[in-house]
Amino acid sequence: MQFFKVKTSEELRDELQSLVKLLDSEISGIEPALGRVLATDVHSPVDLPDFNRSIMDGFAVRARDTFGASASSPAYLKVIGEVLMGETTTLKVSTGEAVKIATGGMLPANADAVVMVEDTDYEMAESKSSPSNSQDDILIEVTKAVAPGDNIVRIGEDVRQSQKLLSKGHQLRPQDIGALAGVGILEVEVYRQPTVAIIPTGDEIIPPNETPKPGQIRDINSYSLAGLVRQTGGIPIRFSLIPDNHTALQESVREALKTSDVVLISGGSSVGTRDVALDVIAGIDGAQILAHGVSIRPGKPVIAAIARDKYIFGMPGNPVSAMVVFELFVKSLLQWLSGLQQPNWDIKSVKAKLNTNFSSDAGREDYVRVRLIETADGLMAEPVLGKSALISTMVKADGTVKIPIGVEGLEAGEEVTVFLF
Amino acid sequence: MQFFKVKTSEELRDELQSLVKLLDSEISGIEPALGRVLATDVHSPVDLPDFNRSIMDGFAVRARDTFGASASSPAYLKVIGEVLMGETTTLKVSTGEAVKIATGGMLPANADAVVMVEDTDYEMAESKSSPSNSQDDILIEVTKAVAPGDNIVRIGEDVRQSQKLLSKGHQLRPQDIGALAGVGILEVEVYRQPTVAIIPTGDEIIPPNETPKPGQIRDINSYSLAGLVRQTGGIPIRFSLIPDNHTALQESVREALKTSDVVLISGGSSVGTRDVALDVIAGIDGAQILAHGVSIRPGKPVIAAIARDKYIFGMPGNPVSAMVVFELFVKSLLQWLSGLQQPNWDIKSVKAKLNTNFSSDAGREDYVRVRLIETADGLMAEPVLGKSALISTMVKADGTVKIPIGVEGLEAGEEVTVFLF
Numbered sequence A, B: 001m002q003f004f005k006v007k008t009s010e011e012l013r014d015e016l017q018s019l020v021k022l023l024d025s026e027i028s029g030i031e032p033a034l035g036r037v038l039a040t041d042v043h044s045p046v047d048l049p050d051f052n053r054s055i056m057d058g059f060a061v062r063a064r065d066t067f068g069a070s071a072s073s074p075a076y077l078k079v080i081g082e083v084l085m086g087e088t089t090t091l092k093v094s095t096g097e098a099v100k101i102a103t104g105g106m107l108p109a110n111a112d113a114v115v116m117v118e119d120t121d122y123e124m125a126e127s128k129s130s131p132s133n134s135q136d137d138i139l140i141e142v143t144k145a146v147a148p149g150d151n152i153v154r155i156g157e158d159v160r161q162s163q164k165l166l167s168k169g170h171q172l173r174p175q176d177i178g179a180l181a182g183v184g185i186l187e188v189e190v191y192r193q194p195t196v197a198i199i200p201t202g203d204e205i206i207p208p209n210e211t212p213k214p215g216q217i218r219d220i221n222s223y224s225l226a227g228l229v230r231q232t233g234g235i236p237i238r239f240s241l242i243p244d245n246h247t248a249l250q251e252s253v254r255e256a257l258k259t260s261d262v263v264l265i266s267g268g269s270s271v272g273t274r275d276v277a278l279d280v281i282a283g284i285d286g287a288q289i290l291a292h293g294v295s296i297r298p299g300k301p302v303i304a305a306i307a308r309d310k311y312i313f314g315m316p317g318n319p320v321s322a323m324v325v326f327e328l329f330v331k332s333l334l335q336w337l338s339g340l341q342q343p344n345w346d347i348k349s350v351k352a353k354l355n356t357n358f359s360s361d362a363g364r365e366d367y368v369r370v371r372l373i374e375t376a377d378g379l380m381a382e383p384v385l386g387k388s389a390l391i392s393t394m395v396k397a398d399g400t401v402k403i404p405i406g407v408e409g410l411e412a413g414e415e416v417t418v419f420l421f
Helices: A009-019 A124-128 A174-182 A221-231 A246-259 A271-282 A319-337 A391-396 B009-019 B124-128 B174-182 B221-231 B246-259 B271-282 B319-337 B391-396
Strands: A025-029 A058-061 A075-082 A097-101 A113-116 A138-142 A164-166 A187-191 A195-200 A235-238 A262-266 A287-292 A303-307 A310-315 A349-354 A365-375 A378-383 A399-403 A415-420 B025-029 B058-061 B075-082 B097-101 B113-116 B138-142 B164-166 B187-191 B195-200 B235-238 B262-266 B287-292 B303-307 B310-315 B349-354 B365-375 B378-383 B399-403 B415-420
Touching: A009 A287, A009 A303, A009 A319, A058 A075, A058 A138, A164 A174, A164 B391, A174 B221, A174 B319, A174 B391, A195 A221, A195 A246, A221 A235, A221 A262, A221 A319, A221 B174, A246 A262, A246 A271, A246 A310, A262 A271, A262 A319, A271 A287, A271 A303, A271 A310, A310 A319, A319 A391, A319 B174, A349 A365, A349 A399, A365 A391, A365 A415, A391 B164, A391 B174, B009 B287, B009 B303, B009 B319, B058 B075, B058 B138, B164 B174, B195 B221, B195 B246, B221 B235, B221 B262, B221 B319, B246 B262, B246 B271, B246 B310, B262 B271, B262 B319, B271 B287, B271 B303, B271 B310, B310 B319, B319 B391, B349 B365, B349 B399, B365 B391, B365 B415
Parallel strands: A075 A097, A195 A235, A195 A262, A262 A310, A349 A378, B075 B097, B195 B235, B195 B262, B262 B310, B349 B378
Antiparallel strands: A025 A187, A058 A097, A058 A113, A075 A138, A287 A303, A303 A310, A349 A415, A365 A378, A365 A399, A399 A415, B025 B187, B058 B097, B058 B113, B075 B138, B287 B303, B303 B310, B349 B415, B365 B378, B365 B399, B399 B415
């Protein structure tokens, strides 16, 4: 038996983070890459747009021809034709001339701005009779001056060729997928999604589709842990139930290590099952136990180990503890493995006022389940009471409040940060 | 041409919400139901647990036998056997007796509490030589009193039979899936995921895998909108590009209405393409135009319509406007259609201080893209400048700040709510 290493949550997190080796990357189409993390910087191969483009319906002009124009003293311009959408134009705008253009149209040569149709006396109703190739020249009044660049997007103004569009470590959002499509990038290099084996153990545990005999209970943790893995962007693999037996667990863990980046042995909270899990983990070739117990509540009996580039956790059997341990250590590990650079503000939390006193043991970090209630006085957080063996307390709760080590409790009315599920 | 109905965003949201008819429900396995919305309340068919269960390693006792026990005046109990995990026990605890039990074990008859092994003089090292059926009775010292119910979970204490476990309208989280597994529910009735057809239009638009000729530009919006639909829990269906042609668009929309709950015609920001979209939408059998223009910036040229139970949007062609319109109207609609009861605090936002003055037009609701910066003074929001035709401004931004109608601007240092992407 190895030395019993109880750590603080910060010590274990720091150690895990310092040991992390990024997963391999893989090529993905841009659409399925939504939510994935970029493994390289992405530079644009092209200018976007690659032509000067109108962003208003109106008239392409030389801006200087409109200088000083106003409703009382309009500028008069001759419309020499119209730009067709999606086509290049051979028209050139000379002094005193304008070319009719729609949003998205390509600016003719010499034009450097667009006058909005609203700032002319041109009637949109006429737009159906095209002024293009018209025998009679149309003269328009421009009632508002434009500056060069007004109402157009210049070549490369959105994205310049070779410009870094997205950075390594960035998690792809819908607008990023749109921008990639816009510059013609259809595949990106993203980190592989971590695979997480979940091995439920315990002589008293049965699969949920079976009917418990007296003394048996259905597996909860494989299901809540698999959901947490999916939510974090990992791929959960639920293994078969293993009785509290060293050989059977050892075989299952060896199998899991072949295919998975992370193995969660979902205990068994009793000392006996924890001992079996610890023995099996310690016996893995090259295994180094990082923590055997962490000073948190709930979640204290967690075991954390690394064996080469694989991570193994002995998860507490208690459903609430298992979820807290996941949120604190496994979730972060999965994010680090897949290269995510997550800013602090992107962690889902809200501020609320505690609606009652809550006492804590100063010797450990406490995670209090709370329910949120909207009141006239603002958002209130109400502790969900009940033993941490009860999954229903997590079902009733909206999030958790952390009480740090050294703090003996929180007072009613105190503002707290609630980390949302 | 119908009457031009410019609405406020609130008017359009209220109208959409009042018209919503919930989608059908369907049966789903509990694991794929993660993130889906329940279409019925869920009651537990069983008590969880269905036996009194120890949640500590120790000794099952009659609590009254320990009353007054302390380190200086321990209670002495005779250990008459051990509970095996996952099995029923025939043992009965009489006055002065105790039964060894592990976490998860079934309490013997007459026991109403568990004394933790730490509160006895029993050495866990002995745990390998079972006291069960031992010829020599083991006597333990109990150094701490327990009350009835201590360190056990009683029948139904987690979930009581027939109790409402989860409510209609609730979005399933990992702990909910775990609790369902725990009570043996393997399938749930959830609302169908809304299907959303996305029809890109515009003579100048080409698919991203093609190389633009002069005057052409790659499709951005189908990709960012599809990503937004997926993030909202809908199923996006990207349709082929349609030129600005009434017949072609009409055919495509008719096809889309057959298979989809919501149709997004991704314009074309020019009046010409908007006119085609409006004509096609107005021509749909039973169509009622809800808005033609909304007083927001960006996003003003949106068209919203309902035709029987289907919703059709003419989305602005501008990439930023299209995303703002999605976030404001389409996202909420998809959530309403799929029955989600989302509390206000669950909308992802953070507070930050604006780092510069920002002026707005009081006549409309303004959505300012901002980048978040962590500073010694706390989180700062910096407006991302640039025309709203530029997708790169959305790539650089972390969220948006709303400036309501009637407000002429925000001042540097002012606290704002940033809605995160």
